[in-house]
Amino acid sequence: MIGKEIDRLIKIVAKLPSLGPRSSRRIVLQLLKKKESSMLPLIEALTAVAQNVKTCEICGNYDTISPCSICCSDKKDNALLCVVQDVSDLWAMEKVSLFKGKYHVLGGVLSALDGIAPEDLNIEGLLHRIRKQEIKEVVLALPATVDGQITTHYLLSKLKETEVKVTTLAQGIPMGAELDYMDEGTLQLAFNSRKLL
Amino acid sequence: MIGKEIDRLIKIVAKLPSLGPRSSRRIVLQLLKKKESSMLPLIEALTAVAQNVKTCEICGNYDTISPCSICCSDKKDNALLCVVQDVSDLWAMEKVSLFKGKYHVLGGVLSALDGIAPEDLNIEGLLHRIRKQEIKEVVLALPATVDGQITTHYLLSKLKETEVKVTTLAQGIPMGAELDYMDEGTLQLAFNSRKLL
Numbered sequence: 001m002i003g004k005e006i007d008r009l010i011k012i013v014a015k016l017p018s019l020g021p022r023s024s025r026r027i028v029l030q031l032l033k034k035k036e037s038s039m040l041p042l043i044e045a046l047t048a049v050a051q052n053v054k055t056c057e058i059c060g061n062y063d064t065i066s067p068c069s070i071c072c073s074d075k076k077d078n079a080l081l082c083v084v085q086d087v088s089d090l091w092a093m094e095k096v097s098l099f100k101g102k103y104h105v106l107g108g109v110l111s112a113l114d115g116i117a118p119e120d121l122n123i124e125g126l127l128h129r130i131r132k133q134e135i136k137e138v139v140l141a142l143p144a145t146v147d148g149q150i151t152t153h154y155l156l157s158k159l160k161e162t163e164v165k166v167t168t169l170a171q172g173i174p175m176g177a178e179l180d181y182m183d184e185g186t187l188q189l190a191f192n193s194r195k196l197l
Numbered sequence: 198m199i200g201k202e203i204d205r206l207i208k209i210v211a212k213l214p215s216l217g218p219r220s221s222r223r224i225v226l227q228l229l230k231k232k233e234s235s236m237l238p239l240i241e242a243l244t245a246v247a248q249n250v251k252t253c254e255i256c257g258n259y260d261t262i263s264p265c266s267i268c269c270s271d272k273k274d275n276a277l278l279c280v281v282q283d284v285s286d287l288w289a290m291e292k293v294s295l296f297k298g299k300y301h302v303l304g305g306v307l308s309a310l311d312g313i314a315p316e317d318l319n320i321e322g323l324l325h326r327i328r329k330q331e332i333k334e335v336v337l338a339l340p341a342t343v344d345g346q347i348t349t350h351y352l353l354s355k356l357k358e359t360e361v362k363v364t365t366l367a368q369g370i371p372m373g374a375e376l377d378y379m380d381e382g383t384l385q386l387a388f389n390s391r392k393l394l
Contacts, residue, residue, distance in 0.1 A: 009242040045206040
């Protein structure tokens with residue numbers, strides 16, 4: 001006896017990541033209760049994003065312009081390039097504004113299980129950028145998973161043909177961590193990579 | 198360096214119930230990735246709901262018509278009326294289709310802490326319905342909290358003036374529950390209301 005339109009909206013919202021049928025019902029009810037202050041602004045913001053946001057033709061970021069504002073920025077060092085798996089990683093780095101170079105979004109990592117081969121990722125675009133632009137250092141900031149490390153090694157073998165310096169993020173104990181809560185792999189890795197004080 | 202439009206959408210989505218900045222970013226990224234299959238249907242469904250769904254003038258339910266399809270239905274017993282706190286409770290009951298009567302949404306419960314007085318709830322509408330229609334039984338299905346019970350007693354005192362039969366949902370041990378996981382209040386209540394077999 002729930003209306004057709006409402007039911008359809010609940011089903012669509014329930015499919016979004018981190019949501020399910022129950023939280024979707026709560027969200028739709030909240031939107032219905034606060035139509036003016038919540039539903040209409042959401043529709044407006046979604047429509048603006050759907051109409052204006054595109055994928056940057058150079059790095060793969062989402063922005064209203066292409067090339068995106070990071071690729072166009074003159075505050076960003078053209079000689080530094082950070083390779084990330086996904087736009088979310090790019091956003092995470094930009095949020096703490098720790099990297100002064102530009103980015104390249106691969107769009108995933110190699111995975112035998114999920115059937116993701118090199119041609120499914122934006123690797124050609126990366127090699128093209130390195131050949132064309134004056135890039136001195138490429139930081140491979142891929143996830144510290146098995147698939148991520150396989151992708152890092154694959155990219156390293158591809159980048160050896162160029163003259164570019166290739167680095168990757170340091171691995172070890174994260175800030176504020178208790179040693180006895182760390183997994184064996186991380187402990188061993190941090191021990192093997194120990195540094196002289 | 199995240200675009201203005203995207204940032205605005207992330208902030209709006211993060212304010213929805215059960216979401217925060219991190220899950221909001223994940224949702225917006227998913228919508229951007231699957232524009233055709235996810236973002237556009239969502240905008241369409243939201244717009245349809247915003248344009249067509251209204252509050253039922255009789256019971257307070259949300260539907261595309263007012264009076265709503267439950268109030269208009271001839272399969273629902275006019276002599277039975279179930280009083281609930283919120284539309285979500287009405288939906289929960291309709292989902293298992295256990296109640297054969299009609300509903301009345303109060304829009305909340307009395308609360309000294311939140312400053313919710315009888316005039317903030319749709320109590321006048323309830324009394325009006327009972328006076329006007331031929332209602333034989335009113336089921337008070339309000340939450341089993343202190344505020345809910347205070348509201349139940351307040352409504353009972355108001356309904357004493359009418360000739361209607363007033364009932365409330367049974368309280369006790371929920372289905373499938375282990376006794377040693379039950380709180381003291383529920384155990385005592387179930388013991389005091391024990392039934393002859």
